[in-house]
Amino acid sequence: MVAAVHEGTTLKAKLFYGFSDTSRLSILEALRRKPLNVSELVQLTGLSQSNVSNHLGCLRDCGLVSREQQGRYVIYQLSDPRVGELLSLADEVLADVAKGVYECTRYTLPEEQTNE
Amino acid sequence: MVAAVHEGTTLKAKLFYGFSDTSRLSILEALRRKPLNVSELVQLTGLSQSNVSNHLGCLRDCGLVSREQQGRYVIYQLSDPRVGELLSLADEVLADVAKGVYECTRYTLPEEQTNE
DNA sequence: TTAACATATCATTGTATGCTGATACGATGA
DNA sequence: TCATCGTATCAGCATACAATGATATGTTAA
Numbered sequence: 001m002v003a004a005v006h007e008g009t010t011l012k013a014k015l016f017y018g019f020s021d022t023s024r025l026s027i028l029e030a031l032r033r034k035p036l037n038v039s040e041l042v043q044l045t046g047l048s049q050s051n052v053s054n055h056l057g058c059l060r061d062c063g064l065v066s067r068e069q070q071g072r073y074v075i076y077q078l079s080d081p082r083v084g085e086l087l088s089l090a091d092e093v094l095a096d097v098a099k100g101v102y103e104c105t106r107y108t109l110p111e112e113q114t115n116e
Numbered sequence: 117m118v119a120a121v122h123e124g125t126t127l128k129a130k131l132f133y134g135f136s137d138t139s140r141l142s143i144l145e146a147l148r149r150k151p152l153n154v155s156e157l158v159q160l161t162g163l164s165q166s167n168v169s170n171h172l173g174c175l176r177d178c179g180l181v182s183r184e185q186q187g188r189y190v191i192y193q194l195s196d197p198r199v200g201e202l203l204s205l206a207d208e209v210l211a212d213v214a215k216g217v218y219e220c221t222r223y224t225l226p227e228e229q230t231n232e
Numbered sequence: 233t234t235a236a237c238a239t240a241t242c243a244t245t246g247t248a249t250g251c252t253g254a255t256a257c258g259a260t261g262a
Numbered sequence: 263t264c265a266t267c268g269t270a271t272c273a274g275c276a277t278a279c280a281a282t283g284a285t286a287t288g289t290t291a292a
Binding site: 005006008009010011012013014015016017019020021022025026029062063064079080082083085086087089090091092093094096097 | 121122124125126127128129130131132133135136137138141142145178179180195196198199201202203205206207208209210212213
Binding site: 037038039049050052053054056057071072073074 | 267268269270271272
């Protein structure tokens with residue numbers, strides 16, 4: 001390991017990493033529509049409470065979502081509209097590249113769950 | 117695990133995962149400027165040949181880069197201009213959110229390598 | 233065919249991290 | 263204060279995957 005990895009590259013990798021997990025993506029997609037508290041997110045995503053909380057902590061640390069306490073609820077929302085834009089652009093790219101991604105066997109699909 | 121994870125979400129996660137590694141990002145950033153063969157990428161990124169080849173295989177499987185054999189060289193290039201756009205948009209988002217991502221301790225920084 | 237170069241693949245290993253269950257913390261209302 | 267609800271944190275486990283080194287495949291030229 002000798003090469004220069006721009007600081008920017010490291011940051012970008014971390015940013016993308018925030019989006020690279022189905023659980024976190026589900027959370028972000030949900031928040032894209034409107035702010036939600038943790039319980040609502042648990043309901044919508046079907047993830048465990050601790051799991052959601054963990055991912056929220058991570059997303060918050062990275063500045064992708066912001067947090068506001070309201071009574072005993074904590075409301076989360078996207079901290080920047082461009083977070084949503086990134087998701088949209090990804091959708092567009094996927095519209096063309098989807099087949100490739102779909103067939104990509106290098107990463108493990110967490111088993112296709114195509115209900116909804 | 118009961119909840120529905122849209123197929124689209126899974127795909128998006130995989131797409132982002134392609135961008136979530138400094139090695140792959142370095143490769144993509146390099147290809148963003150112009151098509152390159154593997155040896156050039158090895159040189160530019162400082163990664164080992166097998167490592168670069170592995171990542172290229174992954175990026176290719178996912179449809180993010182395309183491959184063209186030219187004599188004994190294999191030229192790689194971004195398969196879609198929007199791949200570059202995603203990188204640009206990420207840069208923009210980072211311009212505002214960078215501090216947060218930088219200080220995000222949930223993910224391990226592969227030790228800051230800020231030379232270049 | 234053989235040598236030399238370019239790229240791809242494979243097995244292995246270490247590590248990072250997602251998930252779970254239990255528990256702690258915090259806020260509200262009785 | 264106590265009970266309850268909502269959220270956060272922690273330890274442990276299982277697993278995915280990045281990196282390495284060795285080797286295989288493929289291409290060109292002599």
